[in-house]
Amino acid sequence: xxxxxxxxxxxxxxxxxxxxxxxxxxxxxxxxxxxxxxxxxxxxxxxxxxxxxxxxxxxxxxxxxxxxxxxxxxxxxxxxxxxxxxxxxxxxxxxxxxxxxxxxxxxxxxxxxxxxxxxxxxxxxxxxxxxxxxxxxxxxxxxxxxxxxxxxxxxxxxxxxxxxxxxxxxxxxxxxxxxxxxxxxxxxxxxxxxxxxxxxxxxxxxxxxxxxxxxxxxxxxxxxxxxxxxxxxxxxxxxxxxxxxxxxxxxxxxxxxxxxxxxxxxxxxxxxxxxxxxxxxxxxxxxxxxxxxxxx
Numbered sequence: 001x002x003x004x005x006x007x008x009x010x011x012x013x014x015x016x017x018x019x020x021x022x023x024x025x026x027x028x029x030x031x032x033x034x035x036x037x038x039x040x041x042x043x044x045x046x047x048x049x050x051x052x053x054x055x056x057x058x059x060x061x062x063x064x065x066x067x068x069x070x071x072x073x074x075x076x077x078x079x080x081x082x083x084x085x086x087x088x089x090x091x092x093x094x095x096x097x098x099x100x101x102x103x104x105x106x107x108x109x110x111x112x113x114x115x116x117x118x119x120x121x122x123x124x125x126x127x128x129x130x131x132x133x134x135x136x137x138x139x140x141x142x143x144x145x146x147x148x149x150x151x152x153x154x155x156x157x158x159x160x161x162x163x164x165x166x167x168x169x170x171x172x173x174x175x176x177x178x179x180x181x182x183x184x185x186x187x188x189x190x191x192x193x194x195x196x197x198x199x200x201x202x203x204x205x206x207x208x209x210x211x212x213x214x215x216x217x218x219x220x221x222x223x224x225x226x227x228x229x230x231x232x233x234x235x236x237x238x239x240x241x242x243x244x245x246x247x248x249x250x251x252x253x254x255x256x257x258x259x260x261x262x263x264x265x266x267x268x269x270x271x272x273x274x275x276x277x278x279x280x281x282x283x284x285x286x287x288x289x290x291x292x293x294x295x296x
Contacts, residue, residue, distance in 0.1 A: 041066045041203060041233045042087060047101035049082050049091060056082050057267035060101070062252055066202075069225055069234045071244035071275065074254035074290070079267025080237045083254070084205050087235065088124035089117045122149070124203040125196035130212050131188030133180035138163075138172050141180045141191055145199040158198055165231070166194035167224050186217025190224065197232075204228075206236040210243065222247050241291060244275065251275045253287045 042064035049057050057079030064070055072080040082091065089110060091097040103110050110120060122145075134141050142159045151158070159176070163169040168190045172183070180191055189209055196204055206225075210218040225234055225247050238244050244251050252272040256265045271278060271287045282288045 039065050041106065043102075043104040043107075045102040045104075047083070047086065047099065047103055049079065049086055050096075050098050050100065051094070052096040054264060055266050057254070057269075060269045062269065062272045064233060064235065065250070066233045067230055068249040069229050069236060069247055071248035071251045072235065072237045072254065073239070073241055073244050073251060074267070074270075075256060076239075077265050077267065078254040078256045080254050081207050082267070083269075084207055084235060084237050085126075087203070087205055088121050088126055090121070090126065092117055122199050123201050124205060125199065125201035126205045126207070127189070127192050127196055127209050129208040131185055131192050133183065133188050133191055135179070135181060137177045138180045138183070138191065139176040142194050142198050145195060149199060162194040162198040163191075165197050165228055166190045167220065167227070168194055184217070186213050186220055189213060189217070189221060193221075193224065197228075201232065203233045203235070206234065208237050208239065211239065218243070241279075245279050248275045251278045253278065253282075253284075253290060255286050255290065 040063050042062075044060050044062050047057075047060035048055055060083055072084060074080055085091045086099055086103060087105075087110075091099065099111055105120070105124070108115065134144060136144070139159055142162050143155045146155060146158050160169060160173075163172065168187060171187060172178075172191075180188065183191060189212075193204070193209075210221050213221065222243065225236070228234075236244075236248065250273065253270045254267050255270045256267055258265050271282055271284045273283070278287060279291055282291065
């Protein structure tokens with residue numbers, strides 16, 4: 001496997017590899033990202049995700065730029081979370097899931113069989129919809145990832161720095177050995193962010209991180225995203241269009257098409273542009289209909 005470690009960074013950035021299944025499709029394989037362009041973190045080309053024979057989402061073409069917040073919006077069932085999980089290969093954990101097309105991270109095909117998915121998930125962290133603290137102390141929650149990676153020294157600094165970046169340090173610094181389960185919902189979500197940050201990722205994927213939180217906690221998470229985007233590239237799935245408008249630099253609108261024979265819904269990317277343009281002057285009528293509340 002290709003281990004995407006810092007010691008192989010130059011090789012990693014310059015790789016141009018394809019799995020055998022994709023070699024025949026040169027129209028997709030040749031759509032590569034310029035390795036010299038360090039601003040492009042992800043380059044998705046003709047990306048589709050299947051569960052068995054069912055195509056859950058199709059025709060995703062988008063480039064994600066570093067140190068920006070990209071929001072994925074759209075009605076339920078349009079494939080937003082499915083696409084988000086494809087960016088760090090979380091869909092690999094679903095036996096029937098498969099990805100067709102090309103998804104490159106820093107110029108490397110994430111789905112090349114030589115790429116180590118564990119290393120992918122270290123570089124590309126994820127925060128889930130519901131806060132999911134481990135039944136451990138606050139300290140052990142944050143230190144968990146570095147310990148699994150083999151780190152033994154400097155854990156105190158890692159924990160403190162991660163909690164500071166997650167805007168949680170001042171609230172918990174005097175009770176680090178207490179159970180994380182005792183934190184409020186908003187604090188647990190910021191702890192989840194600290195835990196993701198602790199393994200030093202480049203990207204944070206957030207799957208509706210505020211849907212279970214009250215307005216005050218939601219505002220704190222939104223402020224936190226704005227504070228840390230200079231260090232991380234952030235992708236967020238949200239049902240809250242106002243949230244997307246507030247926090248993101250770019251927005252991707254997904255919609256659904258329904259097969260009349262099978263009544264199955266397939267998601268598709270309709271429009272991807274700057275957030276300001278998408279909410280003020282979208283190119284596609286379907287986008288305008290969604291953001292003005294005519295459907296969804």
